[in-house]
Amino acid sequence: MIAPSSSYRIYLATQPVDFRKGMDGLANYVMTNFDLDPFCGAFFVFRSKRRDKIKVLMWDGTGLVMIYKRIEGAGFVWPKLSEGTMTLTKAQFEALFEGIDWRRVVSAAYHRPAILPNSKNKA
Numbered sequence: 001m002i003a004p005s006s007s008y009r010i011y012l013a014t015q016p017v018d019f020r021k022g023m024d025g026l027a028n029y030v031m032t033n034f035d036l037d038p039f040c041g042a043f044f045v046f047r048s049k050r051r052d053k054i055k056v057l058m059w060d061g062t063g064l065v066m067i068y069k070r071i072e073g074a075g076f077v078w079p080k081l082s083e084g085t086m087t088l089t090k091a092q093f094e095a096l097f098e099g100i101d102w103r104r105v106v107s108a109a110y111h112r113p114a115i116l117p118n119s120k121n122k123a
Contacts, residue, residue, distance in 0.1 A: 008058075009042040010088040012096075014079055016049040023064045026057045034085050038064075043093065051075035054097070069097065077101045 017029060026046060027038035038044065039059040046055045052075045056067040076099060079086065088102065095102035 008090070009040075010090070010093045011036065011042055011044050011085045012079070012088050013044065013046045013085055014082045016051075017046045017055075019046075019048045019053060019055070023057060023066045026055065026066070027064060030057070036085075045088070045093070045096070047076060047078055051078055056097075071099050073099065075099075077103065079103075 011030075011034065013029075013034075017026070021029065026044065029046075030036050030038040030044050034044075036042070036044075038057065041059055041061070044057045046057070047053065052072075053068070053070045054076055056069075058065050076096060088096065089105070089107055091107060092102040092105045095105045
């Protein structure tokens with residue numbers, strides 16, 4: 001699988017889409033329903049009505065890439081239906097793709113290191 005780096009934006013469509021749509025149809029859906037550019041390099045994640053399939057659309061700099069996955073069992077964990085889109089972290093996306101409840105994935109808070117006021121730079 002093409003895994004996003006932590007610098008990529010990942011958008012999750014909260015409404016199910018018609019899974020007969022291909023790359024061009026999903027790119028158009030992104031432009032018209034989310035008012036976003038499908039060629040910006042972000043990942044756009046869509047689900048089927050039965051929650052057992054997802055499609056991921058992204059632009060890799062040379063062309064559109066679409067990943068299609070059907071999961072066995074209860075299906076993908078998805079947020080309550082609402083209009084629009086939401087963003088995911090890389091860890092949440094990876095959990096979603098594996099069929100894990102991504103809502104329980106919380107990133108640790110990291111603080112930028114600071115130089116101690118009394119420390120001297122020794123070479």
